[in-house]
Amino acid sequence: MRIVLLFSAWLLSFGALAAPGDVATLDRSTWPEQLTSPTLFDVASRAEILMFARVLLASESLDETSLAQRLGLRTINLDSVNNLRQRMWQRLLTNYNFAQQSCDQDASFCFLVEDLPTLREQAAKFVVSDDSFYIKWSEPSRLFHAQYLDEQLRKAALFPQTSSEVDRFGDYERNGDEMHDRLFLLTFDSAANAIPDNTAWVTEYLRKSNINGTFFVLGKDIQARLAERSVASLQATYSQQCIGVQGWEFRSHSHWQDWQDSVKRSAELVKNKLPENYVPLFRPPDGQRRSDAQGFFESQGLQVALWDIDPQDGAGKLKGSQSAQRVLTLMLLWRHGVINFNVKQDALKTSMPWLITQTAQSGIGWEDCQEAFR
Template sequence: MRIAFLFATWLLSFGALAAPGEVATLDRSTWPEQLDSPTLFDVASRAEILMFARVLLASESLDEPSLAQRLGLRTINLEAVNNLRQRLWQRLLSNYSFAQRSCDQDASFCFLVEDMDTLRQQAAKFQLSDDSYYIKWAEPSRLFHARYLDEQLRKAALFPQSSSEVDRFGDHERNGATMNDRLFLLTFDSAANATPDNTAWVAEYLRKAKMSGTFFVLGKDIQARLNERSVASLQATYSMQCIGVQGWEFRSHSHWLDWQDSVRRSVERVKGKLPENYMPLFRPPDGQRRGDAESFFRAQGLQVALWDIDAQDGAGKLQPDQSAQRVLTLMLLWRHGVINFNIKQDGVKTAMPWLITQTAQSGIGWEDCQDGFR
């Protein structure tokens, strides 16, 4: 009865959280341990998985009108929402199975989870005592995951009328879901603004760290650089890195009449001038693309390259430290995936190095850009 009462009380608080659209971030200093070993990465991963599972389970108690109100929408695509929930549960179960392999080395947050039923049971009763070593983390983490879940549910509720990275339209689209455990790929989006452009700085940082990333570029930006400098200079900037395209301009490719020409022109420019770096990948700006475009992309030999870990580092959204801590929390939750940074925000020069430093001893790996979407 006490557990049921506490859970019911918590459900009420769940419905009174932040307004729709508030971006989730978590102060990682609330977590009392450094991620300086694979085992401690797993401990933190188990904790984030259980907390998100708890929030996800709670959201299922909301009926359709209540969920729509919570997400700030008049109507929702409930089928898409339920499909997302199912995928989230499957990934949580898989991730927890990986994360509990080190339970013989550190039993923190280790519970009997053998299947989906036992995962849901553990999520329903997951809570920390007031004297827990991790108590300062508990409430901030719950708020983070509730807000993050809202972000995902809202995108699903609007899909496919408003397309995003929350779901795929077919096998020609890739995200980080099938990557191996503990492997992450760094990707960098362009944006509508011309400056600042931190490509040269980020590419050089990655080369010095013996790492690589995939830079999704705009055709017009590449043309502007070619107007100012030589092809050799541009090739030197992207040396040892990969390049995909985002179209000629940073604008929605779901309603733009010239979207096909935008993709073709960009591919022609990048493939012609930077053939050693070019990857046959299209990253839709803001994830917006048409659901009936599979035949076009296949004819062009392109894959649509989505992501599943978003830094939310666009202008005015999060500060660099908040963005970095958001990404790290999602790395612990999803345990593998494609990370999306904005190359035209100066915060990337702070957030990305911090992230790499924080995970240097955690047992994760950074996927080579040549293999990331295969």
């Protein structure tokens, strides 16, 4: 039985990493096993949870000035940062409890974790020995999680002055927190660029795979497509899929004077032309929206649909293979959630098939888009 050795005295150094703005990715080939069973998914999940927990714990040793410097910011909202850390710890504990249910089948990365103090204790002394089956994964994973944590802490440090998906403004906003273990929702954002638009390719691929997703569209894009083709043709493209809205155009809805009209116009257009696909969800571009918008969204019968697994495939940040491997690592870490691919990036044609194939035998499920956020 492959057991990872522990060294109680090794405190992970929060060493030099990439500069703020760089995107975390992990080469999954460093992990020595394919996810060919639910048990092997759990083994990999336990490993990623423990590694992230160790990095999260180490970050708490930084004072406010040091953390701000690390994140490349002059000032930070420390309350928001600490709130994020607290939510992360609770989710890590819940996830580890799920992941250790298969420890009787494979005891790798199985340690006594009964509550948050014992999780923090195990995180503090977690290390992979040099002769471990998993040693090639260890350092790349540590670097990934340290960089990924920086991404999240930076968003929290700027919240709510700069809004993002890192936190919610109320119960009318939804993300993947409440989803069941091993369940994931595929969502697809639009972007400011008109091309490439991979919607037709993606929807056909999903149908062939017996999966569906939620497409967040721009009102002006739907209007332009209807000028070129029939409603029936557009309905055929989105057959069996769900459609939410991202506003009339791709721009921040936090300081735009006409943001309400943007939401209403796009929702009315989709509801009228694609009623079978329409779901009452608004996805704010780049996660930017107003903090005082609850009354408006409730009056429109809309929920704000956020996400918690970001492929970072927008604006060509990551190649398709890098994006897919990032998503898989975050799926192992968070064990459920909402993924937000960018439908206007060609990287999607590589990343999504790879992800679907890699997880086909892992015991995870894809949430039905009609059931999500209910």
